[in-house]
């Protein structure tokens with residue numbers, strides 16, 4: 001999937017707050033060996049050194065565009081490399097992942113695999129968007145099923161792999177996680193109008209569709225825009241965004 005760091009950064013403040021909320025769940029200990037799964041532009045990853053004394057941090061990502069941006073945040077404590085969260089290697093004291101694991105399928109298999117890579121007393125902290133049933137995402141799915149998009153997409157519609165908080169709680173209970181914390185939080189964003197929502201979605205949720213649509217991209221975005229305009233005429237526009245947090249220790 002082709003990421004555009006500039007587009008993604010357009011809502012930097014709104015996208016950064018959940019990361020800081022996630023960091024607040026970390027039990028700080030000195031000299032932690034840390035990995036950030038799906039580290040993106042690396043800017044948030046690099047802030048971990050200021051809250052975790054003596055830590056060494058590796059950020060992994062599968063996007064060349066994101067890794068190129070992250071390079072400026074490398075230093076003696078922080079480095080970035082190409083790598084998939086689906087094939088994690090090594091043992092870690094802290095595994096953190098902010099807004100990335102929703103791009104990988106089958107969490108019932110993947111999350112236990114990730115948990116195995118924690119050292120004894122290690123901690124896993126995860127934040128993933130859980131707003132896939134919002135009216136904005138429903139419109140994307142509806143438009144993707146209309147022609148000519150459906151044929152070009154070969155019937156593809158993105159289904160979210162994100163489980164419920166009850167399912168994650170059960171999953172980590174059976175992994176014998178300690179100090180388990182699982183909750184959802186709604187961020188009450190207010191955007192100027194539907195055009196801003198489209199900008200937001202273009203940096204993330206629309207990407208798998210745009211990658212597959214070729215010259216139909218613009219027409220697809222315009223169809224979503226017009227559908228959203230009809231159902232959301234308010235200005236400014238309330239854009240509540242639900243996110244799911246997990247903290248589990250070994």
Ligand SMILES: C[S@@+](CC[C@H](N)C(=O)[O-])C[C@H]1O[C@@H](n2cnc3c(N)ncnc32)[C@H](O)[C@@H]1O
Nearest residue numbers: 038039040061062063066084085098099100103
């Ligand atoms: C929404 S961005 C979040 C970036 C960063 N964690 C942040 O909070 O700013 C999601 C990132 O996950 C990365 N990603 C998606 N699938 C991945 C995978 N299988 N392994 C590693 N990174 C992945 C994308 O390339 C992208 O950089």
